[in-house]
Amino acid sequence: MGWIARAGRRLEEDHRLLAVVMLLVLSALLAHATVSTFSKGRQDVDDASLQIAARMLGQKSAQPVQIGPAGYPLVLYAMARADPEVAAAIACRTGDASCKRQGSFRSLVAxxxxxxxVSLVLIFALALRLSGLWEVGLLALLLTCLESRMGEFAASISPLMWAGTLTFLYSLLALEAYIRRSTLLAVGAGAAIGIAGLFLTWTIAALPALAILLGLRGRTGGGGSRAALVIAYLLGVLASLGIGFLAWSLSYDPEAAVRLLTLQLAERVGFQGMSPLAWIAGLILPIPFLGGWLEFLFSDAVARDLAQGYAAIGRETIFPAAEGQPGSALEQYWWLIKSHVASALGPYLAVTPQILNRGMWGGGGIVALLGIFSLRRLISLHRGFGRGAELGIVFVPALCMLAASTLLSANQFTHVPLLSFAFAYAVAYVAARFPETEGEAGADGKSS
Structure with missing residues (x-):
């Protein structure tokens, strides 16, 4: 057994080797989860994106009106062109007459x-760069994998995995651009966040926040100025619009993204009809562990309504009413805001805490719960070690996305992919710095 002890000491001494081993192990575990979910047919399917992709491929889509952003339909279109099996699967799923055989999404899932x-590497690099500590990078990676559902997302026929990877990418590029004052990295961050917006509309809320944060970078040291960083970032965002024009040239309707926003706001409006008991349950049931312990206080019907019922009212009743309004998709969205938000501001604000509670945990469990209680100390320690601004570069855009998702949708936990990382990082960083007080952190930060 001596070789095991020697291998353990080697891993303990060589952080790079330990990181590689952990990445390989986690990749294997997530690959198993992906294959298992896909083979059992339990994956989520974004039928709206499949309908848009079918139109791009020249197939007859059963859905006459497009709903959803352009990013994932473009992925489906490209995969269908590369793999006839994917094209056949899309045709059969959308009910096109060209369906001769079932096909398969195997290559897409691969x-x-x-x-x-890629996401695992980005998560580790982001945590390492943000903290400067190998142990934080490794622990944050492990905890993020425990909390996230990347295996399920990879097996799904949906934009969830793409949105998550792009979120980690633009966060890392933005952090590096800020630290190095690199205009080239700022262009990359802008392009990444712009492309992410084509997969996840709530990324738009992070665009101005990141521009402002990059603009606050001082002129001291080498690299680009504030204006140069912001301009480079915005140029990257504009460059990503080329993908949007490509989608438009392939029969994508630009109003489809606005219709999705209308649908999501309609789902939120459905919660304004919740009962007093459901209002109380909405404050308790979504909380990790606590909700599970106290669910006996509420009936199954109340839990079902919170999970699906009120959102279904929005989809099946309020959204069709908005669609029936004359004018463009943007005008229909404005009608929904005027008729169900501005004119019903009391109920809208009353259910906001419940809507926030639905999505703020990022779908996590104990790590999310510990992360919430670790955030205050995380911020204090980061400021004490002179890394407060770097933390803001990663966390503030995510908070903007959470705020927008809370105000304008039913706030699904998938709307802010960075939440699982944020909670995991908070726990990992506070645990690594546990022996140190905030005063010691401040002294170390000044001396460094």
Whole structure:
């Protein structure tokens, strides 16, 4: 057994080797979860994106009106062109007359599994760069994997894995651009966040926040000035619009993204009809562990309504009413705001805490709960070690996305992919710095 002890000491001494081993192990575990979910047919399917992709491929879509952003339909279109099996699967799923055989999404899932590996590397690099500590990088990686559902996301026929990977990418590029004052990295961050917006509309809320944070970077030291960083970032965002024009040239309707926003706001409005008991349950049931312990206080009907019922009212009743209004998709969205938000501000604000509670935990469990209680100390320690601004570069855009998702949708936990990382990082950083007090952190930060 001596070789085991020697291998353990080697891993303990060589952080790089330990990181590689952990990445390989986690990749294998997530690959198993992906294959298992896909083979059992339990994956989520974004039928709206499949309908848009079918139109791009010249197939007859059963859905006459497009709903959803352009990013994932473009992925489906590209995969269908590369793999006839994917094209056949899309045709059969959308009810096109060209369906002769069932086809398969295997190659698409394989690509999304590769994105899982990329995400693991990005998560580790982001935590390491943000903290400067190998142990934080490794622990944050492990905890993020425990909390996230990347295996399920990779197996799904949906934009979830793409949105998550792009979120980690633009966060890392923005952090590096800020630290190095690199205009080239700022262009990359802008392009990444712009492309992410084509997969996840709530990323738009992070665009101005990141521009402002990059603009606050001082002129001291080498690299680009404040204006140069912001301009480079915005140029990257504009460059990503080329993908949007590509989608438009392939029969994508630009109003489809606005219709999705209308649908999501309609789902939120559905919660304004919740009962007093459901209002109380909405404050308790979504909380990790606490909600599970206290669920006996509420009936199954109340839990079902919170999980699906009120959102279904929005989808099936309020959204069709908005669609029936004359004018463009943007005018229909404005009608919904005027008729169900501005004119019903009391109920809208009353259910906001419940809507926030639905999505703020990022779908996590104990790590999310510990992360919430670790955030205050995380901020204090980061400021004490002179890394407060770097923390803001990563966390503030995520908070903007959470705020927008809370105000304008039913706030699904998938709307802010960075939440699982944020909670995991908070726990990992506070645990690594546990022996140190905030005063010691401040002294160390000044001396360094």
């Amino acid at each position: 690509v999304q599994l590769a994105l899982v590996v």
